[in-house]
Amino acid sequence: MAIFQTRALVLKTQDYKESDRLIWLYTEKLGKVSAIAKGAKKNRSKYFSNTLTFTYGDYILYRGKGMYTLNEGTIIDSFQGILSDFDTISYASYLCELIDISMAEEESNRELFKELVTAFYLMKNNACDLETLARVFEMNVLRATGYGLNLHKCSICKEPISSADYISIQYLGGVCIKCPKLNGMRVSPAAYNIIKYLNNLALEKSYRVTIPSNLKEEIEKLLGAIIAQSYIRKPKSLETLNFIKRSEKSE
Numbered sequence: 001m002a003i004f005q006t007r008a009l010v011l012k013t014q015d016y017k018e019s020d021r022l023i024w025l026y027t028e029k030l031g032k033v034s035a036i037a038k039g040a041k042k043n044r045s046k047y048f049s050n051t052l053t054f055t056y057g058d059y060i061l062y063r064g065k066g067m068y069t070l071n072e073g074t075i076i077d078s079f080q081g082i083l084s085d086f087d088t089i090s091y092a093s094y095l096c097e098l099i100d101i102s103m104a105e106e107e108s109n110r111e112l113f114k115e116l117v118t119a120f121y122l123m124k125n126n127a128c129d130l131e132t133l134a135r136v137f138e139m140n141v142l143r144a145t146g147y148g149l150n151l152h153k154c155s156i157c158k159e160p161i162s163s164a165d166y167i168s169i170q171y172l173g174g175v176c177i178k179c180p181k182l183n184g185m186r187v188s189p190a191a192y193n194i195i196k197y198l199n200n201l202a203l204e205k206s207y208r209v210t211i212p213s214n215l216k217e218e219i220e221k222l223l224g225a226i227i228a229q230s231y232i233r234k235p236k237s238l239e240t241l242n243f244i245k246r247s248e249k250s251e
Protein backbone atom coordinates (compact mmCIF):
# COMPACT_ATOMS: atom_id res chain seq x y z
CA MET A 1 0.00 0.00 0.00
CA ALA A 2 1.37 3.40 -1.00
CA ILE A 3 0.76 6.57 1.01
CA PHE A 4 0.92 10.05 -0.47
CA GLN A 5 0.87 13.43 1.22
CA THR A 6 0.09 16.40 -0.99
CA ARG A 7 -1.48 19.83 -1.21
CA ALA A 8 -4.66 19.74 -3.26
CA LEU A 9 -7.82 21.58 -4.25
CA VAL A 10 -11.15 19.76 -4.57
CA LEU A 11 -12.30 20.17 -8.19
CA LYS A 12 -15.64 18.40 -7.87
CA THR A 13 -17.44 15.83 -5.79
CA GLN A 14 -20.12 13.24 -6.18
CA ASP A 15 -22.12 11.29 -3.63
CA TYR A 16 -21.32 7.63 -3.60
CA LYS A 17 -23.32 4.83 -2.04
CA GLU A 18 -25.10 5.64 1.20
CA SER A 19 -22.52 7.69 3.03
CA ASP A 20 -19.38 8.01 0.92
CA ARG A 21 -18.23 10.82 -1.32
CA LEU A 22 -16.08 10.63 -4.41
CA ILE A 23 -13.75 13.58 -4.79
CA TRP A 24 -11.66 14.77 -7.70
CA LEU A 25 -8.55 16.49 -6.46
CA TYR A 26 -6.06 18.58 -8.33
CA THR A 27 -2.93 17.79 -6.36
CA GLU A 28 0.46 19.39 -6.34
CA LYS A 29 2.39 16.12 -6.50
CA LEU A 30 0.11 13.68 -8.32
CA GLY A 31 -1.81 15.90 -10.72
CA LYS A 32 -5.52 15.16 -11.06
CA VAL A 33 -6.71 12.14 -9.07
CA SER A 34 -10.02 10.80 -7.85
CA ALA A 35 -10.38 9.38 -4.37
CA ILE A 36 -13.04 7.95 -2.15
CA ALA A 37 -13.80 9.63 1.17
CA LYS A 38 -15.50 7.00 3.29
CA GLY A 39 -18.41 8.23 5.36
CA ALA A 40 -17.88 11.83 4.18
CA LYS A 41 -21.60 12.49 3.66
CA LYS A 42 -22.26 12.17 7.39
CA ASN A 43 -22.26 15.49 9.26
CA ARG A 44 -20.03 14.25 12.00
CA SER A 45 -17.48 12.63 9.74
CA LYS A 46 -13.94 14.00 9.87
CA TYR A 47 -14.17 14.12 6.08
CA PHE A 48 -17.38 16.13 5.88
CA SER A 49 -15.94 19.63 5.48
CA ASN A 50 -12.53 18.92 3.97
CA THR A 51 -14.08 17.19 0.96
CA LEU A 52 -16.38 19.99 -0.19
CA THR A 53 -15.87 21.44 -3.67
CA PHE A 54 -13.23 24.24 -3.81
CA THR A 55 -11.59 23.22 -0.51
CA TYR A 56 -7.84 23.66 -0.51
CA GLY A 57 -5.72 21.75 1.95
CA ASP A 58 -3.12 19.14 2.82
CA TYR A 59 -4.33 15.65 2.07
CA ILE A 60 -3.05 12.19 2.84
CA LEU A 61 -4.19 9.55 0.39
CA TYR A 62 -3.42 5.89 0.26
CA ARG A 63 -3.72 3.55 -2.59
CA GLY A 64 -4.29 -0.15 -2.44
CA LYS A 65 -4.90 -2.09 -5.60
CA GLY A 66 -7.64 0.17 -6.89
CA MET A 67 -8.36 3.85 -6.47
CA TYR A 68 -7.10 6.35 -3.91
CA THR A 69 -8.72 6.53 -0.50
CA LEU A 70 -8.67 9.68 1.60
CA ASN A 71 -6.99 9.13 4.94
CA GLU A 72 -6.57 12.65 6.31
CA GLY A 73 -7.34 16.18 5.20
CA THR A 74 -6.34 19.48 6.81
CA ILE A 75 -8.06 22.57 5.43
CA ILE A 76 -5.86 25.53 4.48
CA ASP A 77 -8.74 27.52 3.00
CA SER A 78 -12.24 26.20 2.38
CA PHE A 79 -13.03 28.99 -0.13
CA GLN A 80 -16.67 28.53 0.81
CA GLY A 81 -17.13 32.33 0.78
CA ILE A 82 -16.95 32.09 -3.00
CA LEU A 83 -20.34 30.34 -2.88
CA SER A 84 -22.15 33.54 -1.89
CA ASP A 85 -21.80 35.09 -5.33
CA PHE A 86 -23.19 33.43 -8.44
CA ASP A 87 -20.67 35.00 -10.83
CA THR A 88 -17.75 33.88 -8.68
CA ILE A 89 -19.12 30.33 -8.21
CA SER A 90 -19.55 30.07 -11.97
CA TYR A 91 -15.99 31.18 -12.66
CA ALA A 92 -14.51 29.05 -9.86
CA SER A 93 -16.37 26.03 -11.26
CA TYR A 94 -15.15 26.91 -14.72
CA LEU A 95 -11.47 26.95 -13.70
CA CYS A 96 -11.91 23.58 -11.98
CA GLU A 97 -13.74 22.18 -15.00
CA LEU A 98 -11.00 23.41 -17.30
CA ILE A 99 -8.38 21.53 -15.25
CA ASP A 100 -10.64 18.49 -15.24
CA ILE A 101 -11.14 18.36 -19.02
CA SER A 102 -7.62 19.32 -20.04
CA MET A 103 -5.40 17.31 -17.73
CA ALA A 104 -4.90 13.56 -17.91
CA GLU A 105 -5.11 11.62 -14.64
CA GLU A 106 -1.92 11.72 -12.58
CA GLU A 107 -0.12 14.17 -14.79
CA SER A 108 1.61 16.42 -12.30
CA ASN A 109 2.13 20.10 -13.09
CA ARG A 110 3.18 22.09 -10.03
CA GLU A 111 3.17 25.37 -11.91
CA LEU A 112 -0.45 24.98 -13.00
CA PHE A 113 -1.43 23.84 -9.52
CA LYS A 114 0.06 27.04 -8.13
CA GLU A 115 -1.84 29.07 -10.73
CA LEU A 116 -5.15 27.47 -9.76
CA VAL A 117 -4.61 28.24 -6.07
CA THR A 118 -3.55 31.81 -6.92
CA ALA A 119 -6.72 32.23 -9.01
CA PHE A 120 -8.83 31.10 -6.04
CA TYR A 121 -7.20 33.62 -3.70
CA LEU A 122 -7.73 36.39 -6.27
CA MET A 123 -11.42 35.43 -6.57
CA LYS A 124 -11.82 35.18 -2.80
CA ASN A 125 -10.46 38.70 -2.37
CA ASN A 126 -12.47 40.09 -5.31
CA ALA A 127 -9.09 41.25 -6.51
CA CYS A 128 -9.67 41.17 -10.22
CA ASP A 129 -12.07 41.05 -13.08
CA LEU A 130 -13.32 37.45 -13.34
CA GLU A 131 -13.36 37.40 -17.13
CA THR A 132 -9.78 38.65 -17.41
CA LEU A 133 -8.66 36.13 -14.80
CA ALA A 134 -10.39 33.32 -16.70
CA ARG A 135 -8.73 34.33 -19.99
CA VAL A 136 -5.23 34.38 -18.47
CA PHE A 137 -5.93 31.04 -16.80
CA GLU A 138 -7.19 29.56 -20.08
CA MET A 139 -3.96 30.57 -21.80
CA ASN A 140 -1.95 28.95 -19.00
CA VAL A 141 -3.90 25.71 -19.33
CA LEU A 142 -3.55 25.73 -23.12
CA ARG A 143 0.21 26.26 -22.82
CA ALA A 144 0.58 23.52 -20.18
CA THR A 145 -1.16 21.04 -22.44
CA GLY A 146 0.75 21.86 -25.62
CA TYR A 147 -1.74 24.30 -27.18
CA GLY A 148 -0.02 27.57 -26.35
CA LEU A 149 -0.41 30.50 -28.75
CA ASN A 150 2.49 32.02 -30.64
CA LEU A 151 1.68 35.60 -31.56
CA HIS A 152 5.14 36.98 -32.30
CA LYS A 153 5.66 35.13 -35.58
CA CYS A 154 3.35 34.35 -38.46
CA SER A 155 2.32 30.75 -37.87
CA ILE A 156 2.58 29.98 -41.62
CA CYS A 157 5.63 31.82 -43.07
CA LYS A 158 7.37 32.27 -39.66
CA GLU A 159 8.16 35.94 -40.35
CA PRO A 160 8.09 38.12 -37.22
CA ILE A 161 4.86 40.09 -36.79
CA SER A 162 4.11 42.87 -34.37
CA SER A 163 0.35 42.67 -34.83
CA ALA A 164 -2.18 40.92 -37.05
CA ASP A 165 -5.91 40.65 -37.63
CA TYR A 166 -6.17 36.90 -37.97
CA ILE A 167 -5.38 33.97 -35.66
CA SER A 168 -5.12 30.47 -37.02
CA ILE A 169 -6.83 27.97 -34.73
CA GLN A 170 -5.19 25.15 -36.62
CA TYR A 171 -1.64 26.45 -36.10
CA LEU A 172 -2.35 28.30 -32.84
CA GLY A 173 -0.85 31.60 -33.88
CA GLY A 174 -1.10 34.85 -35.78
CA VAL A 175 -1.19 35.02 -39.57
CA CYS A 176 0.54 37.90 -41.40
CA ILE A 177 -1.04 40.00 -44.18
CA LYS A 178 0.62 37.98 -46.96
CA CYS A 179 -0.38 34.48 -45.85
CA PRO A 180 -3.70 32.69 -46.54
CA LYS A 181 -6.32 33.00 -43.82
CA LEU A 182 -7.76 29.55 -43.21
CA ASN A 183 -9.12 27.61 -40.23
CA GLY A 184 -8.97 30.51 -37.88
CA MET A 185 -10.71 33.62 -36.71
CA ARG A 186 -10.53 37.26 -37.65
CA VAL A 187 -9.76 39.49 -34.68
CA SER A 188 -9.34 43.23 -34.38
CA PRO A 189 -5.72 44.40 -34.06
CA ALA A 190 -6.62 45.76 -30.60
CA ALA A 191 -7.84 42.32 -29.48
CA TYR A 192 -4.73 40.72 -31.00
CA ASN A 193 -2.48 42.98 -28.96
CA ILE A 194 -4.34 42.28 -25.73
CA ILE A 195 -4.22 38.51 -26.34
CA LYS A 196 -0.47 38.83 -26.93
CA TYR A 197 -0.11 40.79 -23.70
CA LEU A 198 -2.25 38.39 -21.64
CA ASN A 199 -0.38 35.42 -23.07
CA ASN A 200 2.78 36.51 -21.24
CA LEU A 201 1.11 37.87 -18.15
CA ALA A 202 1.60 36.25 -14.74
CA LEU A 203 -1.80 35.36 -13.31
CA GLU A 204 -1.24 37.32 -10.09
CA LYS A 205 -0.85 40.47 -12.19
CA SER A 206 -4.16 40.05 -14.03
CA TYR A 207 -5.86 42.45 -11.60
CA ARG A 208 -3.95 45.28 -13.26
CA VAL A 209 -5.60 44.79 -16.63
CA THR A 210 -8.80 46.46 -17.77
CA ILE A 211 -10.20 45.28 -21.09
CA PRO A 212 -13.03 47.07 -22.93
CA SER A 213 -16.09 44.81 -23.13
CA ASN A 214 -16.21 44.55 -26.95
CA LEU A 215 -12.62 43.26 -26.97
CA LYS A 216 -13.38 40.90 -24.08
CA GLU A 217 -16.03 39.25 -26.23
CA GLU A 218 -13.62 38.76 -29.15
CA ILE A 219 -10.96 37.24 -26.90
CA GLU A 220 -13.46 34.96 -25.17
CA LYS A 221 -14.73 33.69 -28.52
CA LEU A 222 -11.27 32.96 -29.84
CA LEU A 223 -10.03 31.13 -26.74
CA GLY A 224 -13.36 29.30 -26.48
CA ALA A 225 -12.90 28.00 -30.03
CA ILE A 226 -9.36 26.82 -29.28
CA ILE A 227 -10.49 25.08 -26.08
CA ALA A 228 -13.40 23.40 -27.89
CA GLN A 229 -11.02 22.14 -30.54
CA SER A 230 -8.27 20.98 -28.18
CA TYR A 231 -10.08 18.87 -25.57
CA ILE A 232 -12.58 16.04 -25.76
CA ARG A 233 -15.21 17.76 -23.64
CA LYS A 234 -16.44 21.32 -23.91
CA PRO A 235 -16.65 23.22 -20.60
CA LYS A 236 -20.20 24.03 -19.46
CA SER A 237 -19.77 25.92 -16.17
CA LEU A 238 -20.26 29.37 -17.67
CA GLU A 239 -23.28 28.52 -19.82
CA THR A 240 -25.93 29.54 -17.28
CA LEU A 241 -24.15 32.76 -16.34
CA ASN A 242 -23.63 33.73 -19.99
CA PHE A 243 -27.26 32.92 -20.75
CA ILE A 244 -28.41 35.24 -17.97
CA LYS A 245 -26.08 38.01 -19.16
CA ARG A 246 -27.26 37.69 -22.75
CA SER A 247 -30.93 37.86 -21.73
CA GLU A 248 -30.27 40.92 -19.56
CA LYS A 249 -28.61 42.62 -22.52
CA SER A 250 -31.45 41.92 -24.93
CA GLU A 251 -34.14 43.18 -22.56
Ligand SMILES: [Zn+2]
Nearest residue numbers: 154157176179
Ligand atom coordinates in the same frame (compact mmCIF):
# COMPACT_ATOMS: atom_id res chain seq x y z
ZN1 LIG B 1 2.93 34.83 -43.02
